[in-house]
Amino acid sequence: MNIIDVMKKFTTQKDCIEYLEQIRWDNKPICPYCGNNNTYKLVHDERYRHHCNGCRKSFSVTVGTIFHDTRLPLQKWFLAISLILNAKKGISSCQLARDIQVHQETAWSMGHRIRKAMQQKDAELLKGIVEMDETYIGGKPRKQAKKDDDDFPQNKRGRGTKKQAVIGMIERKGNVKAQLTSNNKLTFKALSELVRKNIDTKQTILFTDEFKAYTRMQTIIAHKQIDHRSCMWSLNGISTNYKTRYCWAIS
Numbered sequence: 001m002n003i004i005d006v007m008k009k010f011t012t013q014k015d016c017i018e019y020l021e022q023i024r025w026d027n028k029p030i031c032p033y034c035g036n037n038n039t040y041k042l043v044h045d046e047r048y049r050h051h052c053n054g055c056r057k058s059f060s061v062t063v064g065t066i067f068h069d070t071r072l073p074l075q076k077w078f079l080a081i082s083l084i085l086n087a088k089k090g091i092s093s094c095q096l097a098r099d100i101q102v103h104q105e106t107a108w109s110m111g112h113r114i115r116k117a118m119q120q121k122d123a124e125l126l127k128g129i130v131e132m133d134e135t136y137i138g139g140k141p142r143k144q145a146k147k148d149d150d151d152f153p154q155n156k157r158g159r160g161t162k163k164q165a166v167i168g169m170i171e172r173k174g175n176v177k178a179q180l181t182s183n184n185k186l187t188f189k190a191l192s193e194l195v196r197k198n199i200d201t202k203q204t205i206l207f208t209d210e211f212k213a214y215t216r217m218q219t220i221i222a223h224k225q226i227d228h229r230s231c232m233w234s235l236n237g238i239s240t241n242y243k244t245r246y247c248w249a250i251s
Contacts, residue, residue, distance in 0.1 A: 016074035
């Protein structure tokens with residue numbers, strides 16, 4: 001959802017509250033303190049709070065979320081989330097502060113909370129068709145780093161690089177997970193641990209490239225492998241050659 005959609009859909013604080021209550025409780029409030037659903041709405045409370053008949057506490061839909069105890073309008077929070085999610089190269093706290101008209105310290109705190117919530121530590125396991133691959137991130141090497149001499153050794157590419165390695169796992173038309181790792185940990189043992197931790201091994205077909213660390217992956221999960229040079233896929237040791245156009249279709 002872009003900022004135009006946010007501004008059109010959430011014009012008031014009440015709109016934001018009703019949206020959160022819908023996606024969190026399905027409009028059937030549950031006390032976040034004791035889990036009791038015997039609650040009622042405090043009609044004359046302008047903060048849109050509810051009262052629990054079990055623990056006798058009042059609460060709002062923001063309790064236990066990144067919006068908990070905030071003094072900012074939820075519209076600004078929703079705009080900040082939209083700006084962060086849609087920023088292709090990230091957004092600084094200074095820019096965010098200018099966009100939603102708050103102090104830089106406030107924008108920094110908001111960004112920290114939003115990015116922490118995006119880590120999805122308790123997210124469900126990926127399943128179905130999942131693709132897994134590694135990439136390397138970091139700045140471009142300086143010109144002198146390309147020289148092949150003793151003072152300025154040639155900058156290596158691929159798995160020999162000194163850039164930060166990132167393992168990515170994407171569910172076909174679904175969620176994405178990524179994990180930072182070091183190049184010397186790109187082993188079958190390390191990668192298989194990532195698979196078990198993030199992927200439902202019983203309900204998934206895993207697609208990878210021909211990197212040797214993936215070759216034994218069929219011992220823990222249904223696994224298909226592509227050889228980029230010959231466009232060959234293998235499933236549990238049975239190889240089949242496909243035409244290039246089919247490889248593009250399923251990659």
